[in-house]
Amino acid sequence: MQAVVITEPGGPEVLQVQERTIPFLGKDEVLITVHAAGVNRPDVFQRRGNYPAPVGTVADIPGLEVAGVVVAVGEDCRSFEAGDRVMALVAGGGYAQYVAVDCGSCIRIPDNLSFTEAAGMPETLFTVWHNVFERGRLTRGERFLVHGGAGGIGSTAIQLAHLFAAEVFTTVGGTDKVTFVRSLGASHIVNYKESDFEESWNSGSMDVILDSIGGTYFEKNINLLAEEGRLVVINAMQGAKVELNLIKMMQKRIHLTGSTLRNRSLEFKKQLADAISQNVLPLIETGAYKTPIAEVFSYKDARYAHELMESRAFSGKIILAF
Structure with missing residues (x-):
């Protein structure tokens, strides 16, 4: 062969x-x-x-x-x-x-x-189903954020979250990608090259966040999570070493998890x-x-x-x- x-x-x-x-x-x-x-x-x-x-x-x-x-x-x-x-x-x-x-x-x-x-x-469905719906326990009506919505994982996560009746937020890296992710079911979109996603959305509003970036995104994700919010990490493209404010985690009762497949x-x-x-x-x-x-x-x-x-x-x- x-x-x-x-x-x-x-x-x-x-x-x-x-x-x-x-x-x-x-x-x-x-x-x-x-x-x-x-x-x-x-x-x-x-x-x-x-x-x-x-x-x-x-x-x-x-x-x-x-x-x-x-x-x-x-x-x-x-x-x-x-x-x-x-x-x-x-x-x-x-x-x-x-x-x-x-x-x-x-x-x-x-x-x-x-x-x-x-x-x-297969790769995206296995990854998203396990991390968003099993580890993240996303349910109907919750607010869900996935970073990099125009990629393979992002486009899968947006579609499935939308089809299971969640309110979908995402970040993209270009104006041409805004229309694309909106067509998949994203209702709230930030071009991270033009705006700060943490400033664009109210702190303490997200129920589940799927992150593959790490680095500086980690603290922003923590700030955006609601009480009992779930942060699921599947990659760390910007960096794997981050700082966590334990008091904030305890006050919000945040669930922090992640996995590889x-x-x-x-x-x-x-x-x-x-x-x-x-x-x-x-x-x-x-x-x-x-x-x-x-x-x-x-x-x-x-x-x-x-x-x-x-x-x-x-x-x-x-x-x-x-």
Whole structure:
């Protein structure tokens, strides 16, 4: 098979297409011929050498989500059969023509969904459902803030929060992105290049905040949270070391949490896939939830997909086509 390989830590130019052996199929796995793969920011971190793949996972082929067709099934897998169209969360190796995936990390693709659309769903759906609705416990009528609303995580979080009847706030980095996030369901939008989001919204008003920035955003988030508010951290792009006013946390009874997804157990991912199938798949089947596609690249042009990801000059998901 052909795969996009990180030849050494560095810029987008280190991504090269090489020939690799088709993965061995484990007894609890399915072998998928990949039609499309999603591009995510962790792929960029891995390429730079800052986000190594978990032990036991292919180390030099990035890619955390794929969509394709099952071509072989392990002896202990009873959930799928050859010919099934599936989207899957993988711990690595997604930028390849074939990938072996644990059955529990796969979800059937609804008939109304293309492979391109499906490939942009698993990583963001798994991340948002767990962090916003399970850890953050977002419920109907609450005020929800997600930073970076025009990206993959942001566009997913906005749609799901809106569909589950929350009042959605978001920050974006350009005037062109305001219209985009509003179309997804955001009611309150701040261009952080022009305004301070903390000053724009009343302190003590947010019930749940999903943050991937860290750094100076941390204190602002704490100030914006209401009593019993929940701050969920999933990245720290601006910095991981922050200061916390414990008195303020105690007075507001703030819940501070966070998580990463890639190194979680297969059983956890199976439970999460089941929750998504039950709660989100019906919204996908009716067309209420969609994957906004920014651009589709051939896998042979993966370096250009990474250049676009790093530029942040896009809205929605970036996809590689095989």
